Amino acid sequence: MSKLSPLMEQYYREKKQYPDALLLFRVGDFYETFAEDAVVVARDLNIVLTSRQKDDEGNKIPLAGIPYHLAGIPYHALDAYLARLIRAGHKVAICDQVEDPKLAHGLVKREITRVVTPGTIIEPAMLDEASNNFLAALVREEGMEGTEKTGRLGLALVDVSTGEFLTTEIDERSLGAELAKFRPAECIASFAPACECSRLQILDQAVFSRESASDALQSRYGEGWMDRLNLGDRPLSLRACGAILSYLHSTHFDALGHLRDVRHYSGSQFMVLDDVTLRNLEIIRNIRDRSRRGTLLEFLSRTRTAMGSRTLSRWIQMPLLSLDAIERRLSAVEELVNDPLLRESLAEELKGSADLERLMSRVSCGSASPKEMVVLRLSLARLPALQAILEKAGSTYLSDLRLRLSPCPEVVALLERSIADDPPSHLREGGVVKEGYHEEIDQLRSLLRDGRGWISALESKERDRSGIRSLKIAYNNVFGYYLEVSRANLHLVPPDYIRKQTLANAERFITPELKEMETRVLSAQERSVSLEQEIFASVRSTVAGYSLPIQERAAAMAELDVLAAGSNGRAGCAGSPGGSCLRERPGPAGVQPGGQNLPAGSTASRSG
DNA sequence: CTACACTTCGGGAGAC
DNA sequence: GTCTCCCGGAGTGTAG
Structure with missing residues (x-):
């Protein structure tokens, strides 16, 4: 009987825990799918379905009698493909390598770390920012x-x-x-x-x-x-x-x-707005294509933030019945209608503010990127300005919002000190931790600068020694640092250069001293990157500790956004100067509570 | 036993 | 600027 390879045994052990999900199985730089899953994934993602073995004519054949198809995607492209699989209606289990392959004896240990379903996603690419995902x-x-x-x-x-x-x-x-x-x-x-x-x-x-x-x-x-x-x-x-x-x-x-x-x-x-009412009145989605075009929501949609648009859609679908609550909202809107300066400065300050709620979820789950942390800081840094604008607000709702928008100076200060202002979007190459935040990072970076300085000094030294004016030292992933000499100058190359690669118009050489410095630079680089990852993760988890207060502020921003947007719409209404029309019918007539x-x-x- | 070829997709390097 | 090629990386399989 055929016997499975160790990797495939591991695969089926994980697979049987979630038989109803597609299993994306990390092997090296790829998330692989095997057997039946591979067939489905290759079809739905339009990627190549391949196999380990080929017969004499190059056709793919099953291995040892077991269908051994495989289809995979590189790990850095996971989010985009995952979105497509979820959209196609699949449940997807992600199996990761949970130990360092360099330290592993034999097969690397692997475990399912997440099962992604339509109701458990936090990736911005997979979510509609204007609606909740319940x-x-x-x-x-x-x-x-x-x-x-x-x-x-x-x-x-x-x-x-x-x-x-x-x-x-x-x-x-x-x-x-x-x-x-x-x-x-x-x-x-x-x-x-x-x-x-x-x-x-x-x-x-x-x-x-x-x-x-x-x-x-x-x-x-x-x-x-x-x-x-x-x-x-x-x-x-x-x-x-x-x-x-x-x-x-x-x-x-x-x-x-x-x-x-x-x-x-x-x-x-x-x-109560039941499904028939919501549909027929075209409140959130129109009848024709179920999009937002031509709906009440679209008509009212003047919100400046994603949080605001979600709150607006909630408010429209769940109209208040309590007169007090309605009055409270209307007084706030009335104040904003009557005070264009207040309204405009709020709108201006809210504009471009990030989706704090969803950002915080990503922080809390440990998936927020360095760039997202900067966006978080910039949005939190707007709180004092919003509070200052609301200083002169008189209505109770706006005054309450002012109190709820109290700044988070510790979080802003921590992010300001620790994360670079324009960090790369991923953690693979470092450059995330700000200068002056961590002593060892600073030392490693100065070591790296010295090393690179030494290399560029070597470049001019070697130019002088060989007399090759165009000689240059460069770096690539295959050969590391090398000396490049153009074809015309090859006769001037010193005898101690070791030839490594020949290109169309040049040759590349190394010397022992260059390689020695390269080793020092690369090990400092490696240490620096892994240390940056640690530091970043620790900053992120500290910030995650502030989830609840930050989400409370996000909710307040969302409400403020809806109020400001509502008043803007009102002020733009022809023939309704001031807010007098707002109070003609404070409560919807003829509604039976809980009916x-x-x-x-x-x-x-x-x-x- | 070791050495080496090979496997998806994306991206970077090199060629032009 | 565009086009083409090959590497990433863990694992498997095969040749020597």
Whole structure:
């Protein structure tokens, strides 16, 4: 019988942990896929499907009777391909090399480090900045497993890309309206819901048990979680929240420092806009192509930040019912309408501000790049200016926002001191840590400067010695440092040069002293880069400790953005000078709080 | 036993 | 400027 190679044994060991996912298996510089996965990946990514062995005519054949196709992508291109696989509807498990190959005995150790699903992504390239990306969990009250759809449900929603975590308990017949509102990218459930539900997975009942949920909540929120999160008398919410945390854990998404406390909401706080209403009034998506073109959202979309556009879309879909809350918003908007200077300076300050919520999620998960850390600093550095602008605001909402926008001077100062102002986007070549932040880095860099200075001094010394005016010393990855002499001057080359490479118009040489200096320069370089990676990771994790306060400020910026955008739209309205029109109808008429205007039978069509 | 060829895709180096 | 080639890197397989 055929026997698998050690690598393939390792591959199948990992593969069987997530049989429903494509496994991207890191081998050297590539993420490989094998066998059936390779066939799928080659088709969906339009990359070459190859094989280890070829027959006499050069055709690819299976190895030892086992289909041994392979298709792979270089590791640095992972994000782009991952986005395409997720968009094509796949679940993708990433298996990485978890030990240094230089120190490994035999096969390098490999482990699955993340399972990427539509509801657990934090890569900006894979997300729409103007909408949330929710993962939903649904659990149904016991004893309701029959066919009637009258049970109570626990619904939990988490957006790991922003850290938002919401829950509610609802009647099963209003599920369609809830899902239409949040449009989760992925759902897990303890039962098969009667309405349309994207990327639905029905998981084992144990995941939704009270015990399992309690454990999951305790491990994220610590002792006292039940009171702090107010879940004591909401058993369905508790189970849904716990299930969602367990599911995140099963995808190795454990870096949840940025996940905020669970927020309860209830249908009675907001006007119910069911899926039919949302669709027919073209509030978020139009009827024709389901894009934003021509919708209310697009009409109102004057926000300056991504956070603001997400908040705006939430506000539109969940209109307030409380008169006090509506008044509060309107007073703020009115003040902004009447004070163009205030409005304009806020808009100006918000413009170009980064998506702090999503940045912080990436910081917290350890995936933020050096450039992203700089963007974070620049955005946080705007807080004092925003506060100063709001200094003269009189409405309670704007004054509250001013307080909520208090700066984070420690974080800004740390980033300012430690990260270069214009760092490279990745950590591979160093240049990330700022001069003066770390003594050893500074020493290594001065060593490197001396070494390079020595090499350029050698260049002029060798020019003088040989009389070759055009002689130059250069570097490439294949030969390291070398002396290059053009063809015309080859007769002048000193006898101690060692020839390494011949080009069309030149030859390349080395000398022992050049190679000796090269070794010193390269080892300093290597040490420097690995030290920079350590320092960067430690700065990032320090900043991650500020996730919650920074996300609180991000939320305040988002609200401010929506208010400023709303007032801008109003001021631009022909025939409505001032804000007088704002208060004609403070509360939407004819709304029944918590009313269920969606008959059970009218839930969205479903197939199968 | 060692040496070497070979395997995806992207990017850099070299040729023109 | 564009076009072409070959390396990255861990692992496998084969030739000597």
